[in-house]
Amino acid sequence: xxxxxxxxxxxxxxxxxxxxxxxxxxxxxxxxxxxxxxxxxxxxxxxxxxxxxxxxxxxxxxxxxxxxxxxxxxxxxxxxxxxxxxxxxxxxxxxxxxxxxxxxxxxxxxxxxxxxxxxxxxxxxxxxxxxxxxxxxxxxxxxxxxxxxxxxxxxxxxxxxxxxxxxxxxxxxxxxxxxxxxxxxxxxxxxxxxxxxxxxxxxxxxxxxxxxxxxxxxxxxxxxxxx
Numbered sequence: 283x284x285x286x287x288x289x290x291x292x293x294x295x296x297x298x299x300x301x302x303x304x305x306x307x308x309x310x311x312x313x314x315x316x317x318x319x320x321x322x323x324x325x326x327x328x329x330x331x332x333x334x335x336x337x338x339x340x341x342x343x344x345x346x347x348x349x350x351x352x353x354x355x356x357x358x359x360x361x362x363x364x365x366x367x368x369x370x371x372x373x374x375x376x377x378x379x380x381x382x383x384x385x386x387x388x389x390x391x392x393x394x395x396x397x398x399x400x401x402x403x404x405x406x407x408x409x410x411x412x413x414x415x416x417x418x419x420x421x422x423x424x425x426x427x428x429x430x431x432x433x434x435x436x437x438x439x440x441x442x443x444x445x446x447x448x449x450x451x452x453x454x455x456x457x458x459x460x461x462x463x464x465x466x467x468x469x470x471x472x473x474x475x476x477x478x479x480x481x482x483x484x485x486x487x488x489x490x491x492x493x494x495x496x497x498x499x500x501x502x503x504x505x506x507x508x509x
Contacts, residue, residue, distance in 0.1 A: 283319070283341060289383040293376070297384065298324050298339040300331035308418070308507025309388030309395040311381060311410065312339040313403030315481075316365030317357060318347075322481050323400075333500055335507075336393060338384045342406065345380075346371040357484065369402060374409075381410040385417060394418040394507045398499065400480060401451075402426055404444075411437035419506035421499050424449055424477055429456040432464045442469040442502045444495050449477040471498060 283296035298319050310330055314323045319341050327337040346368035381397070388395040397420045399407035404425025411420035412435040420437060422428065423444045429452075445457055454472065461470055473479060473495065476486035480495055 285338070287338070287340070287380075287383045287387050289379045291376075291379055293345060293380065295380050295383060296341040296344050298327055298341075300324075300327040300337040300339070302331050302334040302336065305334060306336050306391075306393060307334040308503065309336045309338070309391070309393035310503065311384040311388070311395060311397050311407075312337050313342060313381075313397065313399030313406040313410075314339065315401040315403055315478075316369060317361055318343050318365070320357075322483065325482060326400075329496075330398075330503075333503075335503065336388060336391070338387060340380055340384050342377060342380060342403075343368040343372075345376055357481075365402075377406060378409065378413045381406065382414045385410065385414050389416065396421065396503055396507055398503075399423065399425065401478065404428065405431060408432070408437070408441065409435075411439050411441065419502065421502055423480055423495070424452055426452055428452070429460040432457075432460040436465050440467075440469070440502075440506055441465060442498065443471065444480075444498075445470070445472050446475045446477055446479055447472060448475060451477050469498075469502065471495065 285297040285299040327339045330337045385395045397407035397410045400423040404422035405427040411417045419440045421442045473491045475488045478486045479488040480492045
């Protein structure tokens with residue numbers, strides 16, 4: 283982590299920050315999976331910075347898991363269970379306090395701020411867009427809670443979803459059905475892939491579809507973060 287942002291309640295939030303070398307097109311708050319800010323999340327932040335976005339990837343497990351070395355969770359069953367315990371241990375309003383601090387940090391630099399996330403982070407990206415004022419757009423990859431969240435709350439900003447046909451954790455019919463009923467204006471993309479198809483190096487990574495999804499992300503951000 284190379285940045286610390288203080289939330290409204292005083293929590294000091296570790297953040298991986300990636301900044302473009304030249305002109306900035308906008309800001310992105312990038313939310314991680316249940317495994318924390320892993321090298322893959324840092325890779326995604328650096329990729330977006332290369333596309334001229336100022337990216338903040340907050341360590342959303344830090345309230346429950348204080349030591350950085352303990353937040354380096356493994357991509358296995360034990361790591362997933364540890365991440366889930368950390369998520370359960372943190373009240374939802376604390377997540378939103380940390381998300382709001384990141385959005386405010388970017389807006390304080392005169393940037394429009396988008397949210398983007400994968401798995402649990404996809405749900406966080408959506409919740410932040412619904413809860414924090416003036417989020418420009420939300421791009422949500424296979425968020426675990428999306429079916430319930432979309433039925434419960436809808437943001438004022440544009441939203442894009444990326445879902446997988448063969449997702450073992452998120453039944454496609456439920457998530458797709460909720461989106462079509464409660465947020466029909468959203469952009470919805472469904473891929474012939476499994477959960478985590480965007481995670482480079484993962485067992486379910488699908489390079490062709492990940493590149494397709496990332497291209498759609500760039501178009502979506504460009505459309506909604508233009509000055």
